[in-house]
Amino acid sequence: MANIVIIGPGAVGLSVGAALIDAGHQVVFAARQAFAQLKVANAGEMAPRRRATVVTTPHALAPVDWVLLCVKAHQVEGATAWLNATVGPQTRVAILQNGVEHRERVTPVVPVGTVLVPVVVDVPAARSEPGVAEWRGRAGLLTADTPEGQAFCALFAGSFVTARPTPDYVSENWKKLCVNAPGGAILALTGQTMQVFHQPGIAEIARAILSECVAVGRAEGAELPDDLIEAQMARFMAAAPDDTNSMYDDRAAGRETEWDARNAVIVRKGRLHGLPTPVSDLIVPLLAAQKVGVPG
Ligand SMILES: NC(=O)C1=CN([C@@H]2O[C@H](COP(=O)(O)OP(=O)(O)OC[C@H]3O[C@@H](n4cnc5c(N)ncnc54)[C@H](OP(=O)(O)O)[C@@H]3O)[C@@H](O)[C@H]2O)C=CC1
Numbered sequence: 001m002a003n004i005v006i007i008g009p010g011a012v013g014l015s016v017g018a019a020l021i022d023a024g025h026q027v028v029f030a031a032r033q034a035f036a037q038l039k040v041a042n043a044g045e046m047a048p049r050r051r052a053t054v055v056t057t058p059h060a061l062a063p064v065d066w067v068l069l070c071v072k073a074h075q076v077e078g079a080t081a082w083l084n085a086t087v088g089p090q091t092r093v094a095i096l097q098n099g100v101e102h103r104e105r106v107t108p109v110v111p112v113g114t115v116l117v118p119v120v121v122d123v124p125a126a127r128s129e130p131g132v133a134e135w136r137g138r139a140g141l142l143t144a145d146t147p148e149g150q151a152f153c154a155l156f157a158g159s160f161v162t163a164r165p166t167p168d169y170v171s172e173n174w175k176k177l178c179v180n181a182p183g184g185a186i187l188a189l190t191g192q193t194m195q196v197f198h199q200p201g202i203a204e205i206a207r208a209i210l211s212e213c214v215a216v217g218r219a220e221g222a223e224l225p226d227d228l229i230e231a232q233m234a235r236f237m238a239a240a241p242d243d244t245n246s247m248y249d250d251r252a253a254g255r256e257t258e259w260d261a262r263n264a265v266i267v268r269k270g271r272l273h274g275l276p277t278p279v280s281d282l283i284v285p286l287l288a289a290q291k292v293g294v295p296g
């Protein structure tokens with residue numbers, strides 16, 4: 001049994017937290033708002049009763065075996081007090097986020113030498129209220145095939161989450177960005193669900209963002225096959241019309257979106273490699289200009 005603190009009890013944090021409780025670990029949720037019960041289930045299924053241990057102040061915490069950082073990419077700095085309270089010399093910090101800059105984001109806010117475990121998250125999920133989340137159909141996590149990646153995956157043995165190390169983490173991480181960069185931006189900018197991909201011109205924009213992501217990912221060392229673009233486009237076109245994603249959910253609620261981690265990153269890293277990213281250049285300022293506090 002491991003002692004685990006989950007910072008950020010949102011859609012992903014609650015889902016993986018429920019799995020870790022099922023796997024027999026001591027799980028504490030570090031939250032801004034208290035909740036007593038955890039109601040987490042696969043869509044359409046009854047949530048089993050799980051008691052939640054929740055703390056709302058970092059002073060109530062001490063260093064643990066594992067910290068799972070599940071806040072949004074732009075919320076990492078805001079989680080510093082929680083990290084200060086929970087990370088000791090033996091603590092490993094798993095970063096469950098989208099984007100490809102997990103280490104760059106978290107290294108400045110943890111003690112030098114802290115073991116970081118970036119995680120590719122394939123858990124489509126939404127949180128409806130504190131303590132309540134629904135995941136949709138699959139719950140997969142990927143880490144690098146390192147001793148700490150393996151140790152992280154072992155935490156989920158016997159739970160509904162499938163966690164596994166991959167020999168090519170960089171490529172898997174960029175493949176996930178190839179889903180998130182076009183999907184998140186288009187839904188956040190249009191305020192529409194996945195049916196928008198069938199509107200005139202939208203698929204072309206998605207394909208262009210995807211092509212830029214593939215080119216930059218390859219320059220960063222990811223092995224991305226030639227057929228990835230059309231295979232991903234086919235998945236977008238076949239998505240259920242009312243399907244959404246977390247950028248859509250954030251925009252719909254008037255929250256800040258992860259445009260920097262999912263789209264500006266393509267521009268940033270493209271520049272480093274001298275690669276043109278004209279469509280991302282255009283959409284990033286539009287995403288950045290979306291008004292926080294105004295549901296869209
Ligand atoms: N949702 C999804 O389907 C998927 C999401 N991801 C990625 O996983 C990561 C997490 O996403 P998701 O779970 O959807 O995000 P959510 O917005 O649902 O959850 C983030 C949580 O972090 C909390 N939080 C933010 N700042 C702090 C803080 N300073 N102290 C304590 N808690 C804090 C928020 O609290 P509060 O409610 O108080 O704001 C919220 O509960 C993102 O990088 C996302 O892109 C990856 C795959 C799928």
Ligand SMILES: CC(C)(CO)C(=O)C(=O)O
Nearest residue numbers: 124179180183245246247
């Ligand atoms: C569920 C999925 C894959 C949709 O793009 C996602 O990562 C997100 O919503 O953030």
